[in-house]
Amino acid sequence: MFFLYDISIYLMAFGMKAAALFNEKVKKGVEGRKESLQRVRQLFAKEDKVIWMHAASLGEYEQGLPVLEKLKIQYPDYKILVTFFSPSGYENVVKKKTVADVICYLPFDKKKTIQEFLDSFNTVLFFTVKYDFWYRLLEGLQQRSVPTYVVSALFYEKQSFFNSRGKFFVEQLRKNINMFFHQTEHSLMLAESIGLTNSLYTGDTRFDRVKQNVKNFTEIPFIKEFIQDKPVLVVGSSWEAEENMVEKLIFENTKVRIILAPHDLKRVPQIKQRFAEKAMLYSSIVNHQSSVINYQLLIIDNIGMLSRLYNYADVAVVGGGFHSAGLHNILEAAAYGIPVVFGNHYRKNPEADNLVQANAARNFPDENSAALFVEELFTDKNLRTQMADQAKEFIAHQPDAAAIILDHIHTA
Known part of the structure; x- marks a missing residue:
């Protein structure tokens, strides 16, 4: 053989x-x-x-x-x-x-x-x-x-x-x-x-990682100024389907601040053009080229910030679930105790199924139904709080997998 x-x-x-x-x-x-x-x-x-x-x-x-x-x-x-x-x-x-x-x-x-x-x-x-x-x-x-x-x-x-x-x-x-x-x-x-x-x-070692992310959180400059104490949606690792959701939500709820971190930074100019005067780039704030006040959408045009951005969210949408590429990391969002929404076109993602079963997340077959549910989360505070509490409880009850593993391995 x-x-x-x-x-x-x-x-x-x-x-x-x-x-x-x-x-x-x-x-x-x-x-x-x-x-x-x-x-x-x-x-x-x-x-x-x-x-x-x-x-x-x-x-x-x-x-x-x-x-x-x-x-x-x-x-x-x-x-x-x-x-x-x-x-x-x-x-x-x-x-x-x-x-x-x-x-x-x-x-x-x-x-x-x-x-x-x-x-x-x-x-x-x-x-x-x-x-x-x-x-x-x-x-x-x-x-x-x-x-x-x-x-x-x-x-x-x-x-x-x-x-x-x-x-x-x-x-x-x-x-x-x-x-x-x-x-x-x-x-x-x-x-x-x-x-x-x-x-x-032993459980999934990714829970160890996301718990550590929350514990070691540091503020991201200018994000609070952009939010202005308004409700926040963070869309992480977006593909076009999630950006279609953002377009619907911008016109449905002008009070919500949206932070969008695309999966592929090469698409940032295209996304900026699509949302025109409603959107600004994070680099423009950092370089003092734009004021944060008059924009509803902040496009993140760098890498390495996403896991911390979820700290500012009331609701998270995670990309890839409407795409054949597969669902991106949903645990980074759930670790901050927020409802998570994504597409259901995924496999070999037990954490996604477990979060849905715990009522900490919802999955949908298309972006239209997902966008409607996100809008519902922002209008129904009780539902949002209930799902957030379930997310916190779900993460908190996961075992410390790395510590268990170290108890059972040895070197030569």
């Missing part, structure tokens, strides 16, 4: 190299992988003990980060390696201040390539996040007796593990992973049903 797996990896690598000729994002990943081996050889000494976290992309990185930060406190002299599969994860994190000593792409999962990579530094602990499994890597770690874990593991029925073709992969996980730390009890149940009994329910 490994023979077929190896062929699939070679085909994937070939396909990505071909796609790199036409796609800049794919090209970054292909070119970046060429530098990974050299980077670890240059930046890690032979005597360094390395804790290694692998994340498919940015979302998985943020899930693993609470564990990584606690490990750095527990083992301050150890080095930290973070690898990514996706350019979107790597490009976002490599620019930030982080606990990692080295950040690079995970090499393609070819046996010889992985063995060479593993031999170039001394891994004493490895964990991957959610469900990004590379079987030659897991095999190589086990051969070197490296303790190997899965943080915020998420199993669901449609994965290949749960059909006749998945037995080989289940066996690889059973042999090569010390423990799975599951983010949901349903995931734990599914894993145990296929013999992965080295499993523990």
Whole structure:
């Protein structure tokens, strides 16, 4: 079976190299992988003990980060390696201040390539996040007796593990992973049903992260001046559907102040043109080019502020749920104890379903019905307060997943 797996990896690598000729994002990943081996050889000494976290992309990185930060406190002299599969994860994190000593792409999962990579530094602990499994890597770690874990593991029925073709992969996980730390009890149940009994329910580490965001909140300049004590809607990671909602709400309720943080900053000029004299850019306030008084919509034209912006909101709309790209981070908003509204075109988002079941959030099939509900939230204070209280309670009752995980892992 490994023979077929190896062929699939070679085909994937070939396909990505071909796609790199036409796609800049794919090209970054292909070119970046060429530098990974050299980077670890240059930046890690032979005597360094390395804790290694692998994340498919940015979302998985943020899930693993609470564990990584606690490990750095527990083992301050150890080095930290973070690898990514996706350019979107790597490009976002490599620019930030982080606990990692080295950040690079995970090499393609070819046996010889992985063995060479593993031999170039001394891994004493490895964990991957959610469900990004590379079987030659897991095999190589086990051969070197490296303790190997899965943080915020998420199993669901449609994965290949749960059909006749998945037995080989289940066996690889059973042999090569010390423990799975599951983010949901349903995931734990599914894993145990296929013999992965080295499993523990810990909760989702993202709750640790968003609780920390609230605790460490710092004011954002000029936001209070824009709000002027009026009710506030924050629209985070917006796509066009959420911006359609904003257009409806601006004309329906002129008293509400709206803060819009687009998913793609390249679209900011287009959004500004769409809302014309009703909108201003955050950079215009910072550069003293505009007064905040006469505008209803503030467009955020930078990155890194969104998780703090939700602190100012009475209601949040989170983007992606009306788009095939998928729902963005709703926990950042819910952590501030506010109602959250989003589209229902998502899957593999247990936190979204759980928030809806707790009456802390609502999802909708289209932006028109979502906009009507947002308008209702601003006219019905009792409903808004009820949902806000449910959001606070839901977040407060989540376990401290990272602390539980650290009680059960060890280095080599």
